[in-house]
Amino acid sequence: xxxxxxxxxxxxxxxxxxxxxxxxxxxxxxxxxxxxxxxxxxxxxxxxxxxxxxxxxxxxxxxxxxxxxxxxxxxxxxxxxxxxxxxxxxxxxxxxxxxxxxxxxxxxxxxxxxxxxxxxxxxxxxxxxxxxxxxxxxxxxxxxxxxxxxxxxxxxxxxxxxx
Numbered sequence: 001x002x003x004x005x006x007x008x009x010x011x012x013x014x015x016x017x018x019x020x021x022x023x024x025x026x027x028x029x030x031x032x033x034x035x036x037x038x039x040x041x042x043x044x045x046x047x048x049x050x051x052x053x054x055x056x057x058x059x060x061x062x063x064x065x066x067x068x069x070x071x072x073x074x075x076x077x078x079x080x081x082x083x084x085x086x087x088x089x090x091x092x093x094x095x096x097x098x099x100x101x102x103x104x105x106x107x108x109x110x111x112x113x114x115x116x117x118x119x120x121x122x123x124x125x126x127x128x129x130x131x132x133x134x135x136x137x138x139x140x141x142x143x144x145x146x147x148x149x150x151x152x153x154x155x156x157x158x159x160x161x162x163x
Contacts, residue, residue, distance in 0.1 A: 012133055013043055019125045020045040020102075027118035029106035030089070034126070035061055036099050046105075060093060060103055083112060092116065096123045097130045 008016075020032040024046045031046030033053060039061035044053050064082065071079045084091040092104045092115045102123055104115050 007137065008042065008133065012129060015129055016126060017043055017045055019122050019129075023102075023104065023118045023122040026121075027104065027106060027115045028110040029104045029115060029118075031105045033057060033060070033103040033105075034096070035101045035103060037061055037064065037101065042100065051105075056103075060091075060101060064093060064095075064101055081116070092119060094119050094123055096126045100126070100130070102126065 016034060020034065020043070023029070024032050029046065031044065031048045031051070033044045033048070033056070034042040035057040036042055039058035041053050041057040067082055068078050071077065078095070080095045082091075082093040084093075089105055089107050090112070092106070092112065094102050096102045102119055104119055106115055
């Protein structure tokens with residue numbers, strides 16, 4: 001497992017989905033996705049039944065990756081927010097933490113300003129969840145060898161290497 005990967009359990013997914021649902025309601029958006037930078041869909045909320053969310057997640061991550069290279073060409077480390085405007089539907093993408101992209105699909109019932117505001121609030125809440133997950137995974141990765149076992153193992157190793 002890579003150092004920057006996160007394992008999400010059902011409880012964390014439910015928290016994430018609650019935040020995205022609140023975002024959709026506040027921004028009056030159609031749907032929201034949380035995608036990792038590798039293009040894997042983490043979760044989705046809203047009206048996604050007519051979308052191929054798996055393909056969309058991969059393409060959105062690719063869009064972010066190509067835009068990162070464009071940013072480097074103009075002297076920026078990365079663009080943290082992207083916006084695609086269509087005739088009737090629009091897509092707002094923003095980085096959340098180091099590994100995730102929050103995607104909001106909306107139409108003309110709302111404004112880009114409202115979407116940006118709600119997405120920024122959601123990103124703050126999602127970052128807190130990711131930080132907590134990271135802390136929990138570090139704590140569980142710490143060796144929990146009892147003193148007696150460790151002492152016995154050390155004695156055996158000393159015996160092996162002293163011969």
